[in-house]
Amino acid sequence: MEVAAVAAIRRNPAPPGPVTELLDRLHELHLAAGQPSVRRMAVRIGRGRISSSTIHNMFRGPRVPGWEYLELVVQELRGDTVEFLALWQAARLAEDAVAEPVPPSVLDGAVPPPRPAGEAAGQGRRVWSTEIPRRNPNFTGRAAELDRLAANLAARRPSGGPAIQVISGMGGLGKTEIATEYVHRHGDEYSIIWWIRSENHDRVRDALVELGRRLELRQAADGGERDRAIAAVLAALGTGARPSWLLVYDNATQPLDLQPYLPACVPGGHVIVTSRLRNWPGYIEADGVHLAPFTEDEAVTFLRRRVPGLALHHGLPREEDARRTDEARRLAAALGHLPIAAEHAGAYLAETRQSVGEYLDRFAENAHRLLSEQPADFPAPVSATWAVSTTLLSADAVHLFNACAFFSPEPIAAELFLDNGDAVTEPPELAAVLTSAQRFRAACGQLHRLSLAKVDGAHDLIQLHRVVQAVTRGRLRQDRPAMFHAYRRAVDALLAASDPGNPDRRGNDGVYDLSLQHLESEPGFLNSADPGLQRLIVDQVRRLHLRGGHVEAVRFGQRALAAWRGRFGADELPVLTLAVEVAIAMRMDGHDADARQLTLETLPLLRRSHGDEHEVTLLCANTYGADLRGRGQLGEALELDLSLLPKFERVFGVEHERTLNVRNNIAADYRRLGRYREALEYDRRTHRDRRRVLGTDDIRTLHSHDAVARDLRGLGAYQESLDTARRVVHAFEAVGGGENLDRLNARKGFAVALRKAGHHWDALRESEDVVQRYLDYLGPDRQYTLRAAANLISDRRAVSDLARAEELGREVLERCRAGFPYDLTYAVLTNLASVLRVTGRAEQARRYDLQAREGFIGVYGDRHPFTLAVTINYASDLAELGELAEAIRVGEEVLVKCRETLGEDHPDTLIAATNLALDRASAGDREAAGELLVDTVRRYERTLTLEHPEARAAIQRVRLTAEIEPY
Secondary structure, three states, rough: OOOHHHHHOOOOOOOEEEEHHHHHHHHHHHHHHOEEEHHHHHHHHHHHHHHHHHHHHHHHHOHHHHHHHHHHHHOOOOHHHHHHHHHHHHHHHHHHOOOOOOOOOOOOOOOOOOOOOOOOOOOOOOEOOOOOOOOOOOOOHHHHHHHHHHHHHOOOOOOOOOOEEEOOOOOOHHHHHHHHHHHHHHHOOEEEEEEEEOOOOHHHHHHHHHHHOOOOOOHOOOOHHHHHHHHHHHHHHHOOOOOEEEEEEEEEHHHHHHHHOOOOOOOOOEEEEOOOOOOOOOOOOOEOOOOOOOOHHHHHHHHHHHHHHHHHOOOOOHHHHHHHHHHHHHHHHOOOOOOOHHHHHHHHHHHHHHHHHHHHHHHHHHHHHHHHOOOOOOOOHHHHHHHHOOOOOOHHHHHHHHHOOOOOOOOOEEHHHHHHHOOOOOHHHHHHHOOOOOHHHHHHHHHHHHOOEEOOOOOOOEEHHHHHHHHHHHHHHHHHHHHHHHHHHHHHHHHHHHHOOOOHHHHHHHHHHHHHHHHHOOOOHHHHOHHHHHHHHHHHHHHHHHOOOOHHHHHHHHHHHHHHHHHOOOOOOOHHHHHHHHHHHHOOOOOOOHHHHEEEEHHHHHHHHHHOOOHHHHHHHHHHHHHHHOOHHHHHHHHHHHHHHHHHHHOOOOOOOOHHHHHHHHHHHHHOOOOOOHHHHHHEEEEEEEHHHOOOOOOHHHHHHHHHHHHHOOOOOOOHHHHHHHHHHHHHHHHHHOOOOOHHHHHHHHHHHHHHHHOOOHHHHHHHHHHHHHHHOOOOOOHHHHHHHHHHHHHHHOOOOHHHHHHEEEEEEEHHHOOOOHHHHHHHHHHHHHHHOOOOOOOHHHHHHHHHHHHHHHHHHHOOHHHHHHHHHHHHHHOOOOOOOHHHHHHHHHHHHHHHHOOOOHHHHHHHHHHHHHHHOOOOOOOHHHHHHHHHHHHHHOOOOOOOOOHHHHOOOOOOOOOOOOO
């Protein structure tokens, strides 16, 4: 039986204008196609491409759907996609200009429009990246390249493909300078310009997540699912929600890695990529601007602008002008017309006021000496100009210059030098520079004046060109190997000293960020034997996965782990410590099998080498407990966690946060096993201790308080649970900050508590909103989202919104069967069966309930609260099907188990008793039925009160339904 047709969907009101015009035209198209149901359209479009709920919400409005989804529906209904694209673009722009919120949709793939703070619309606000380089006042030439770049970006490709331009060429030709000049010349044409340093995969991801935050997309909230945030950014750009934008991917090295992070460009959306790679693969549709060295005229013009002795000015005699032109031409030829070499030479001549002839003599001398030693990767003129320019540096500037060469090519924060200079012991002269802010600033100024480094005073950064870094390291390695290693050790020490030592604390993120980009981009740091640097790398992996950067943590952690195992062996303590954090990151990223394998490899090595009560051994064992819980081995998990608690107390202390985490895990074990009273005991103590140790408003404290509310619901103390859950939600609101998983979980629990306490409509509103927030934050195929959606099935059923409850239930069930834990699938089966039974499909409900009951028995046993709940409902299925004797037999058995396991006054026990009384009455045993019902109502009166909907239903002799709130 198909879900109701679209014509039956209640449309939400939309304001007159483009949004209403789009929705009206969509309904007209649907009517002309014969009004197929949403489920039929979803099936015909193709499994996995669009859900029936997405189509339902599309027709319901008033939110404008994502174009990628609308296009599928229009094509299925044989509509004109060109017509609808125009309607959609007008509607999206109109929606973006309205500040009022719209009702949330459920399991909807549409991307909500960004809402700039304090503005009705984002169209008037310019969003510029802070990474955009400053404009070069000496920029010269490249007119043809800039014109071609602008023309190619402006021209829409016949295929409708992206307007992507790749600026390619070898190092030192000015690729970044051209992209920078284009940005500053054409900045007024874009509402968004975002600069993305692209040499490292993780920097690209960081930049896109940060863009999402600047656009105020909910999916990009701190700590959220980063893949979801990146997808939201790319969708917001690629669907035309932002009509004019430019992304610059600077120094991209791996096209295959970059390709997933390129938006589908619409008119007004442009992408520039700078890269040393000239030939890009066919799967990235792009035009190219390949750079050669300066033309002779460009090089001459640049040098005459840069060098005072070659300058052109008013009143210069013709003969002198010709002489200066000839000298500039001679110098340009010697430099091979290379922009970076011309910059070095120009800065040197501007500083020294030497003649071109004197410079060329020194240049020739250095070029001859370096010729046989020149690295193949870099042009000889760069090494020669480097050699000449460095002779002008003071001793302080030389030391700082050499140290900068051992960082990655990313900008280096002055803070890294000045705050950690005391950690440097060699070279001693470098330590002296770094412990004196005055000497450090003077050295920076000299490097900047000679164009050997870029100094960004606004952000307090210093940066060496990667070509200059490579030449500097190469010269040191060859000419002064002892100093080469001394500078490398100094930089290792600087980074190690920058470690705040507590990656769990969010307040340290800013300091950790200063070193992360260098650790990730410079492979040499992964081979360091500095213990402090190794600790920093472990802390960085931990911090990444704690902040939601699971992909980044796994990627960086695996690279470091492979390097360390190869150099230090598999059983060294830093290697094993890193392995534990990588395993945690793998599990959080959904790679449970890989995480389990790594944990099982690591734990025996730790026990053998360092004993059962070493800190890292305990943390690894605790990780193994999480693996057991994830695999449903709850008894083993509880046994392990109980054995770990006294060890954590001895090693870390009774009130250490890691000890409190173990207590939290024990409570979770008990709760999963249905032993709510023991869970409540542990959760209350953990909450009390966390409140004292961490503070009332710490997220971990609030998490424990929310767990208390969950335990109370399991015990049937619905009003106390609601009061507690309400306090938790209010506490999260008082703390403020962006969306996070603990906040969402608390709101999910609050919605369930509302329903359990009888506030069905309030529960529905809260549940609808929180499911949408999970979708925005995590996406539809995550366990947390599906658990919230499973609760929403019951919320919709409770207010008799049965069609939508069934539609949601079937979609959630389909998603759960794609590989999620069985107990979640069984919970969804149970809640969906309750909807089917109410709508007269008792046979199908019985099949689902029987499947769930057998599944729960296999996982938890026959006395677990979930097993008892589905058995209560299974008896109702039998009664609806007329199998009254069997319904009574099952009802009597489950009532006995409920009384023994849950207690005689537990709400689920009272549901079982109410339903059994009704079945006995139907079978003619009215005396026994009456006695049982009177006793049950009396128990309702002293527990939930007679005003509770379940009590009122029992009084009215209406059959009740048991619900499951999945873990």
